[in-house]
Amino acid sequence: MVRRAYVMASLEQYLALVINLAVLMTMARVLTPGEIGEAVTGLAIAVVAFSTREFVTSEFLIQRQSVDAAAMRTALTLQVVVSAVIAAALVALSGLIAHFYATPALSFFLFLAAIAGFIEALAQPVVALLRREMSFGALAIIRTVVSLVTALVTIVLAALNFGPVSFAWGMLAGAFTLAALALYCSPLPVVTIFRPDLRYWREALAFGLFKGAALVVERLHETVPQLILGKIASMTSVALYNRSNALCGIPDRIVMSAFYSMAFPALANRVREGHDIEKTYFGVLAYLSVLYWPGVVLVSLLAPSIVAIVLGPQWEEAVPIVRILGLSAVFWLPVIVTGPLLLALGRNRDAFLASLISRCLASAILCAASLYGVTAMALSQFVSLPLQMLVALVFVHRHLPYSPRALIAALVPSAIVTGFSLAGPLALLALHGQETGLPGFTVAILLAGGGWLIGLHVTRHLFLAELHILLSAGRARARRLRRFLATSGA
Template sequence: MLLDQRKLAGAATYAYANRFASFAISFGSLAILARLLTPHEFGLVAMVATFTGLLTSLRDFGLSSAAIQSADFSSDDRNALFWYNALLSVVTSVAILLAAPVVSDFYHEEDIRVLLYVSSASLLASGLSSVHGALLRRDFNLRGIFFAEIGGLAVGALVSTSLAYVTRSAVSVVLGTLAQAVSTSVIVLLFGSWIPKIDGAIRSGLHHLAFGVRVSSFTVLNYITNNIGSVAVGFQSGSSAMGFFNRAQSLYALPVSFILAPYLQVQFPLLCRVQGDINRTREVYGRLLTLTSIIFVPLAMVLPFIAVPGTILVLGPQWGEAGEILAWLSPSLAALGLVGPFAQFMTSQGRVMELQWWGIADVGLRGGSALVGSYFGPTYAAAAFSFATLVLAVPIIIWITQRNGTFSLLDYAKACVPGVLIATVVGGAALGASRLAVGHSLGPLVETGIILIAAALPWSMLVAAVRLSPIQVRTHFSSRER
């Protein structure tokens, strides 16, 4: 059957509408909460979130990726994966309840026990709809995902900001997360429009479970790598330092969540469908890398100049230290532009064993660097992690990707060179604007605006010159769906 071009275009439209609305809601609630809660309160939330996030990765067990990646996915498989995931959701939620005292003692913060108890309910609520959501993505039904995620996010933001205004405590954020999880799951289940059955079909899904284990192992290892620095900062420097570190990470994640994520929602299923067709794989993945390189590499060149004033502008004057940490994450942002979709590419090609081995090595490489840096403070943890990502991880990831010949070093060069060249010009423009702004006491709004405008002008002209659009999804796909 031919892959419907209109269906792909509609999916892309909903994916970007989702990110645009999500950005508006998340950015607004972030700015409000940062002015209502202290770094200490955000640190408590971060202590809870890093632990529950790890168990969330374990709960999913790669089953969502298995549902999307599989070429043949019967109703029996669908039912089996739902019950696997439901069981894992219950187990991990109970694990949070049991581990709450241990986590509290680890950080020497008694207040996070109650926060963990509430978070266990959030994990359970979100887990019961994850397979339904994966099937919506598999079928490119991003309309349902749009209403579920935006509806849940809006409810969560309203609850958290309202409670923060009244209580001025971390529990407001955790209760907002619970409200978001419940709302999102309810809407996903409504759009999923199927009721799972318990029968002998559960055994038929064992091969998907085996695939999911390998994907999940990488997800868990990658999560540990990205968060070990934050945990170490919280353990050694306390909740306030972890609050600064967490807010810097949140700002760093904004372009990832609201630019890259929607594109991957369309491109990951497409990569799965073209598995085995080398030319189509090169076309789809090359276009994806070109997009990430022309956005994230130039953005990484601009970030050091706007990190501090931009953070103060968004979060308020008490968050200047978070801006300093954010500035040191710019090399990692550049790395994202070069190899960001690596995991999706490897998963779509069925190369999950290699992905798993890389995850193990990455914990020692980047996670170890962040851990060592944390002994000197949160800024050093960010810098060590970031430079290890760009200097050490990127060359290894590129080598792994091209090992089977599907996507060569020459393909990488063709895809990423435009972004690197654009970044050089954009970085120079940002540097010049920053030098002009120094010593004039312009304030964070004016200073950030001047630098962004100076960088955006050459960036937009150069992108137009190479006839690329950072928000355009071109599939040009006419082969048969696999």
């Protein structure tokens, strides 16, 4: 069951990546950077506002010994009441926010986003219950359909000249779809949960206190610097930073989506079984770095081609931003592993504190840099990300007293493999220039893949064992398929 859940969760992540990439490519060509900036600003404000409802998150249902109708009614009541308050406040302040940004259309955008956030609240208890029941197949289908509906509505309306508000209409369509599908798939009869009930409100609040605080800090870290940039600079600057960040996040989504799904349970299992957790930690860093580092550095190196292919010619100003963000992302790696490791060690409070401290430091740096424009904001990542890395390593060292030499030894092979990955693309760019188009980009990726494989063998990297396992499994499946076809033919 765990393996199937892992496969379904990973499949959902990759489908979402494909859909989001399609929206990114299409909208970058239909709307101007300034219009994209307006939409990003409206979405950021809505996301921050509705993240506060996580203080009464429905996920308290997941840890309960049993879930009855009263618990579901409590979860739904809290979500609806809190979401209604947030939506009302957002609508009331929408005019002032639009005036603050000198963007009148932002008021209607926030009105639609407020309705979408309220409608979405109806689905949250059912989604939590489906997660509790390990119904990841149903969740994958629901979320994929919601993503498709949101994407289609957004793209169609943008093509019909609705402008930035297309994103808000897409969000509203997605919220209605999510609510309808979630209630249809509810393990409990819907009629039993649509009555006000606050019997377990203390339990919900106690569970959501740390989660809500962590999520609000994370959302503020992601959005506030961009909101400041939109006021100080321009909506175009917001779009340049946001879309550049999205491009640099593609390796993160490809490589880390599976890791996010299995990191905590896998590490917790190693701790329970008494394995050498320091060796496991260094092994995870080695595996992730050999996949993640070549990805982000290649994004930086091939930025002109990637921007031209994904965003189009009107986004040339994003090229230097993508290059800066891609290189600085190298420092993000140890931060990724810290939370799951500390949770596996039973250090929940330290996991929260590590996230809180690093996010607050990063937010302060990014907000200060945003006052000087989008390039300064991107360059500030060379300060904020190393600081977050340092905080992560310090917190890990408190419970896992590793030596710096051992840490470096675990990462050096991945750095060498990254160098091998870059050799081919660098030679290609030296011969043909920076912007090579789709054919040149494809050749560069193939050269990088060949160099990566050579680097793995030269360094005898730990990841080679995983490749051998995958190849063996592939050969075994091919043999079974041949036998099946031979039997069927007979």
